[in-house]
Amino acid sequence: MKTFFLLLMSICIGTAATAQEQLLKLVTCEGKAQGTYYIVKYLAVDTASMRDRIDSVFAVIDHSLSLYKPGSLINQFNATGDVKMDEHMRTVVEKAIYTSKATQGIFDITVKPLVYLWGFGVTKPSFRGVPPADSIKKALSYVGYRYLSVKGDHLTTTKKGVQIDCNGIAQGYTVDVLGKFLEQQGIQHYLVDVGGELCAKGVNQQGKNWRVGIERPAPGDTAYEPIQAMVELQNNGIATSGNYRRFFDQGRTRFAHTIDPGTGVALHNQIISVTVMAKDCFTADAFDNPLILMGVEKGLKFIAQHPAYGLEALYIYKAADGSIKEARSPGFRYFGIF
Structure with missing residues (x-):
């Protein structure tokens, strides 16, 4: 978050x-x-x-992109390195890769191992502090948007152990989806x-x-x-x-x-x-x-x-x-x- x-x-x-x-x-x-x-x-x-209808929009997006929701598509990918994306996940992942290229990798959704290493992940850390240099180096070996492969609605990774965290982009996407939902209601x-x-x-x-x-x-x-x-x-x-x-x-x-x-x-x-x-x-x-x-x-x-x-x-x-x-x-x- x-x-x-x-x-x-x-x-x-x-x-x-x-x-x-x-x-x-x-x-x-x-x-x-x-x-x-x-x-x-x-x-x-x-x-x-x-x-209630707005909450339903959130529920659909959470099924796709929430790290908190067991069985979500993003958690399926992080567990196996392979997932068939829905429209929401595909749109966010493609935008994330686009932004990674635009910023020369300063933005990268494969940063998840580092987020957790520093104690900012979904689970509460038992310790929060600057991690050892060797731990950072190990986590960095799994970071790199170029390890992601998108073919149609299929997302795979070319390196075992690569995981993604879309919290740095998914919320903005959700905001726009809600706006489009309102427009579909004539608002x-x-x-x-x-x-x-x-x-x-x-x-x-x-x-x-x-x-x-x-x-x-x-x-x-x-x-x-x-x-x-x-x-x-x-x-x-x-x-x-x-x-x-x-x-x-x-x-x-x-x-x-x-x-x-x-x-x-x-x-x-x-x-x-x-x-x-x-x-x-x-x-x-x-x-x-x-x-x-x-x-x-x-x-x-x-x-x-x-x-x-x-x-x-x-x-x-x-x-x-x-x-x-x-x-x-x-x-x-x-x-x-x-």
């Missing part, structure tokens, strides 16, 4: 609601799924809750939030664009201030990765749950969070982990050099003097009020 810093907001800006939109009512569905919360807000004439105005990964379309009940707030941690501890910036969503997605919700401290170094698949070492730079905006939440979620691993300078350079990916990002990081600083790509300022 990733770390998130976004708060769902209903304060919005934009144009006045049309007469037709004024007839629509705001419906809110809330619940627990994928180890976190979800909030779905949408406008509809029929105000009957769709929570054109919605905001979907799954653990802080969001997508939005249309306007809110006031006929204005949806907005979300980004939290900012206080210097020197794990607390956070409610709002750092307001970000407006206009038919796009947003995802955040960071280091102050799942971590451990060893000495003067903080190690977060994001693992570098190149070195096998947990994130321990001065970046507190990176918030990524893209055309959809799936894409934003795919790139937030590699961007936080790249660091501020390399991350912003990557965004500038690859405009086709449609990424914008806001970094929040700790400076050498302990103060909290920000850096963002040029396009990010157009989405928010700072």
